[in-house]
Amino acid sequence: MVIGKPVRDRRAERHEATKEEILDAAWDIARTEGLAAVSLRDIATRVGMRPPSLYTYFDSKLAIYDAMFAQGAQQFADAEPWDELTGDVRHDLALMFRTFIGFCAEDQARYQLLFQRTIPGFEPSPESFAISQASLGRVVEQLERYGVTDPRSIDLFTALGTGLASQQLSNEPGGDRWIRLIDDATEMYLHHMETTNQRATAKGRAAR
Amino acid sequence: MVIGKPVRDRRAERHEATKEEILDAAWDIARTEGLAAVSLRDIATRVGMRPPSLYTYFDSKLAIYDAMFAQGAQQFADAEPWDELTGDVRHDLALMFRTFIGFCAEDQARYQLLFQRTIPGFEPSPESFAISQASLGRVVEQLERYGVTDPRSIDLFTALGTGLASQQLSNEPGGDRWIRLIDDATEMYLHHMETTNQRATAKGRAAR
């Protein structure tokens, strides 16, 4: 009788689990001490290792930042609310704003890592960057479905979302002073769509 | 005959001049290597000193960051375009956007230091912070002159400006892709003013 190869690689699974644990510790530090304050020493302490042992899992500190970037970008992709779209422009735009701004406001460190260049020497690998680019692409596609095809209007949309998120985070982290402006911002942007060369879809207009 | 006290204190003047030199060096490093990469060692090298000598001028590294913050806030105050206002709402709002966004886009490091919390452990002293708060206050006053008294609308204004600046800096530093949207943003915001409880002043309306 022949013994088959095991289907699961328990060693690899364990390895992956430990990598996750290390990243969790790194996020903890980033959130409490600041993204730039992450150190191998502190990570090691939290996971109960000595610093050199981390090199079994990551090639360098920047590799850890990169893995964090990939995680954050994936979380962003997972947060996209495509299954909650109703076809009503007003509702759907507000939903997109809310999702983006909520995601940003949820975690300042993650926002810094994903959307700003704050760590000297760090930039995401092409693979990690691709994840976040894909998410942005889906936002653009969705806007286009509502007739927003002018690149300038798309840029204005992202600027509005970023502005609300950025102000919320830097002036009142944890609060909702700018989050509460999402409906106003949506209304304002809707009017912009209607008065430039943009057209809301028939369904979108009908729902008003 | 009595010899009067010297009017100028040459020693103090020299001291101030050296402080400026040190801050200039710090800005150079911040702009080329990143704000977080500023170190006493590098500053000292650039000004031709040994690191300990810097303590004659500043009590600590954070004190240097604080002095940089004060400088940046003062530059912001000086950049305010109050003498270029015409009384035309459209013109003046666009001018305010352009001034703010131009100021931000000019220097990423300065933007980071003034408007974001990116250096672990740093926060501006009350004196330095007051400088930037005063500038913001003058912006608010000006908006109020145009009838924008609703705090929510004021917050929406700052969010729009911040969003354009932020997107410009993080996606296309040195470019003008979002800067070119200022007139569109102004138009959009103007309509928001007109449709909420805001009123443009008679003079502002008349000029349209």
Place this chain on the structure above:
DNA sequence: GTCTATATTTGGATAGAC
């Protein structure tokens, strides 16, 4: 896979001579 030991660099800060 984890450790000890170690290298190396960097960094902020102080003491005290000149």
Place this chain on the structure above:
DNA sequence: GTCTATCCAAATATAGAC
């Protein structure tokens, strides 16, 4: 005011034993 000397701590990273 500037320097040397020094401290101390933190930080990333490697070598090699277990």
